[in-house]
Structures are given as C-alpha cells and as structure tokens.
Amino acid sequence: MNLHQIVYYSRNTVGGDTRSMLQGLRDIVSVSQKNNSRDGITGALIFDKTWFLQVLEGDVTAITRTYDRIAKDARHGEVTLMKKEPISERRFADWSMGGTMRSPEMQEIFLNHGIAGAIDPTKLDAGTVVALAQDLKAFEAGRKASVA
Numbered sequence: 388m389n390l391h392q393i394v395y396y397s398r399n400t401v402g403g404d405t406r407s408m409l410q411g412l413r414d415i416v417s418v419s420q421k422n423n424s425r426d427g428i429t430g431a432l433i434f435d436k437t438w439f440l441q442v443l444e445g446d447v448t449a450i451t452r453t454y455d456r457i458a459k460d461a462r463h464g465e466v467t468l469m470k471k472e473p474i475s476e477r478r479f480a481d482w483s484m485g486g487t488m489r490s491p492e493m494q495e496i497f498l499n500h501g502i503a504g505a506i507d508p509t510k511l512d513a514g515t516v517v518a519l520a521q522d523l524k525a526f527e528a529g530r531k532a533s534v535a
C-alpha cells in the first residue's frame with residue numbers, strides 16, 4: 388500500500404433548516420463510512436453551516452478515486468485541495484470517517500488551533516486541520532465514554 392493523505396476544504400451547500408441540514412450531513416457520513424471501510428480509507432470530516440474540512444488517508448489510488456468522486460458532489464462547492472502527500476502512518480486508523488459538527492462546547496478546541504470565530508479555511512494550513520481533527524476525535528471519544 389502506498390499510504391497517502393489528502394486534506395481539502397469546501398463550501399457546504401447542503402442547506403435547509405438546521406434539522407434537514409443535520410440529516411443531510413448524517414447521510415453523507417453514513418455513506419462515507421460504508422464506502423471507506425470497503426476501500427481501506429480512514430479520516431475525519433469537520434463541518435459547520437458554511438464549510439467542510441476533510442482528511443482522507445489510505446492507498447493513493449483509493450483516496451484519489453474517492454476525492455475525485457467527492458469533488459463532483461453537488462452538496463458542496465469550491466472544493467480546494469490543501470495537501471496530498473505520502474504519510475508513514477494513519478492518524479485516524481480506527482475511523483472509516485468520523486463526522487464532527489462544530490458546536491459551542493468545542494469552542495476551546497477550535498481556539499487552541501487559532502480559530503476564534505467563523506472558520507476561514509483560506510487561512511488554515513493542512514497540518515492545523517489534521518491536528519484539529521485529532522483533538523475533536525479525542526473529544527468525541529471522551530463524550531461517548533461519558534454517556535455510556
């Protein structure tokens with residue numbers, strides 16, 4: 388396997404009221420988990436009402452094919468590749484695709500990565516997106532444990 392990582396951002400055009408947008412986002416995450424498990428892809432998807440930030444890792448052929456398919460999806464636009472590089476190990480090994488909707492309780496985590504207000508993806512570098520996604524993953528894991 389020729390392990391690579393892709394990081395991109397795009398503008399969320401899912402639309403609708405909060406409820407239907409959340410349902411639309413859940414649909415994206417569930418199809419992604421199904422396909423990515425099949426294709427040996429792992430990663431994370433962060434979103435708010437305006438932007439998507441996504442990390443895809445896996446074999447270069449598999450993630451390129453998936454990225455090309457994602458880029459054509461009408462549920463987002465301005466799909467902008469931030470990074471596509473070889474990596475030595477996966478950062479999201481146990482996540483076929485973790486989806487995190489930004490919420491006020493995550494404020495501090497975003498602040499730790501220099502994001503105080505609205506996300507401006509043009510000001511972010513790929514390394515920050517990956518580090519933010521890892522911290523959000525740890526946060527989600529803790530939250531699940533506390534609910535259980």
Ligand SMILES: Cc1cc2nc3c(=O)[nH]c(=O)nc-3n(C[C@H](O)[C@H](O)[C@H](O)COP(=O)(O)O)c2cc1C
Pocket residue numbers: 415418419420422423432439441443453456457458460462463484
């Ligand atoms: C922001 C965003 C992220 C997505 N991420 C993935 C992904 O990681 N893997 C995937 O297979 N599809 C992803 N999709 C969905 C694809 O664009 C496409 O709808 C899907 O792969 C088609 O799957 P199907 O042929 O099984 O219906 C994403 C779509 C959006 C809008």
